[in-house]
Amino acid sequence: MIRIDGVRWAYAGAAAPTLNDFTLKVMRGETVVLCGPSGSGKSTALRLMNGLIPHFHEGELDGTVHLDGQAVADLALDQLGRLTGTVLQHPRRQFFTDECEAELAFAMENFGEPAERIRERVSLVVDEHHLRGIAGRRLQDLSGGQQQQVACAAAAAHRPPLLLFDEPTSNLSAAAIERFTATLSRLRAGGATIIIAEHRLHFLRGVADRVVAMREGRVETEWSGAEFAALNDDTLSAEGLRTLSPTPRRVLPRIRAHGPSIDGNTPSSGPVEAGVTLRGVGCAFHGRRVLDIEEAYLPAGAITAVTGPNGAGKSTLARVLTGLQRHEGEVLLGGRRLGRAERQRASGIVMQDVQRQLFTDSVSAELRLGLSGGEQFGDLLRSLDLEPFHDRHPLSLSGGQQQRLVVAAARLGARRIVVFDEPSSGVDRRHLHSIAQVMRELAAEGVIVLVISHDDELLDLAADRELQLRVLDGASSINR
DSSP: OEEEEEEEEEETTOSSOSEEEEEEEEOTTOEEEEEOSTTSSHHHHHHHHHTHHHHTSOEEEEEEEEETTEEGGGSOHHHHHHHEEEEOSSGGGGOOSSBHHHHHHHHHHHTTOOHHHHHHHHHHHHHHTTOTTTTTOBGGGSOHHHHHHHHHHHHHHTOOSEEEEESTTTTOOHHHHHHHHHHHHHHHHTTOEEEEEOSOOGGGTTTOSEEEEEETTEEEEEEEHHHHHTOOHHHHHHTTOOOSSOOOOOOOOBOSEESTTBSSOBOOOSOOOSSEEEEEEEEEETTEEEEEEEEEEEOTTEEEEEEOOTTSSHHHHHHHHTTOSOOEEEEEETTEEOOHHHHHHHEEEEOSSGGGGOOSSSHHHHHHTTOSSOOOOHHHHHHTTOGGGTTSOGGGSOHHHHHHHHHHHHHHSOOSEEEEESTTTTOOHHHHHHHHHHHHHHHHTTOEEEEEOSOHHHHHHHOSEEEEBOOOTTSOOSOO
């Protein structure tokens, strides 16, 4: 199905190639996992397979890439579209419509499928991918995890023989990952060829036919599915790979909080301390209530994990705290009410799609942007493995490197509130620990730190307390 021979690829303006002597063969119907450190070339490898390289991205390409026996460089874009379906790291970048079912139908409409056949197929895909609860919703009103699930369904809707997934579980809850795993099994049984670039590996145990570890733009190691499943944790750690066993959820003390959005109410009591207090905070989008907190206290000097299913309002809460979202009720810091503009000045956030937070032309300039004095950040760059890229344009970095850059900027921002929204997306084992350390340092300085995550590995390393949200009655969730 796929044959890549001796490919060297350098993006336009890059000082070094991203892929170097990259060779890979994938048989029809095979499920292959690409893993390895952030920046090893996994996403770029997928772009070779779907024709984004060389048809969209500019650069220098040597070597050959064949898909279904044909050179990718010679295939027209509509042919590539029929042969492949792709889910990018950040799904909102690949949406072409503004509503769930319209997105599922988009590729088939472009291929001129009969309307009745499209309607039948969309209805089937909605059921197969457990999207009935959000069918008809606007994509911009969905949570990041819900958008990711729509993107996965849209990629498979026109039944392409090759499916490419780039970090498909980065924003998914445990229940949603179970459903995605079942979907992979169904697609495999139907004969699809599947390539998955991932850092979270535990759900792929028993799913992958072959696992390919990449490093510095080439294949370093390969395992059969059985060999991979038998690897011990020491071997995985030496390769920089994350665990194959789901991390048990550590029982964390709950913060004081109550209200319809709170799963496991703990009535607030006692004096107001140095942290943040929420009172009567609520948000609704297009008549649909997504967040309703009567009262909650977020302590300073600790890391509070915000958990719950996709669509429970976790990212909405992050935007409220950082002054980016209009809302009912009030937010107090140390007992004093803060308006939205004050919160914007007092807080920092690492968003799910960090590319929206990159503004300058180099890594160093990005870190200096929010500094008030002459602070040094060499040690931080080294701890996050960003020092070799200090003069690189941020948009030329890999997804995981961009993630770490925005984490570093949040660390240096001298804010009283810092929110990390799914900060482990695109992050390998080593950097999971370094990001957790950044959070620990902030908390030790008395900062109010929140981490929104479905990643139990990260929460086990970092979290002190928990605020668990639930989907409000009457709201739609694909995680019920």
